[in-house]
Amino acid sequence: MGIIIKPIVTEKMTVQGEKLNRYGFIVDRRANKIEIKAAVEQMYNVTVADVNTLNYHGKKKSRYTKAGMLRGRENHYKKAYVTLAGEDRIDFYSNI
Secondary structure (H helix, E strand, C coil), rough: CCCCCEEEHHHHHHHHCCCCEEEEEEEECCCCCCHHHHHHHHCCCCEEEEEEEEECCEEEEEEEECCEEEEEEEECEEEEEEEEEECCCCCCCCCC
């Protein structure tokens, strides 16, 4: 099971990474904080001090088309904010 789906690379999270040593990830909805901590430590070779999680409920969306009104919703997902210990850093841009 892949616990980490993708990192959150936004302007806000980049500032938090620089100032607070905190990074965001989209993770599997069934993963708990202990599993997220272990996955980040293994993938990036860092020491995790704290993990905060948030569950997002998918928003309902609708749009008008020639065929009529289409209704649906976005997917549910879970975010994890990971605070690193000490001077550890994660560089998401090193593989580009």
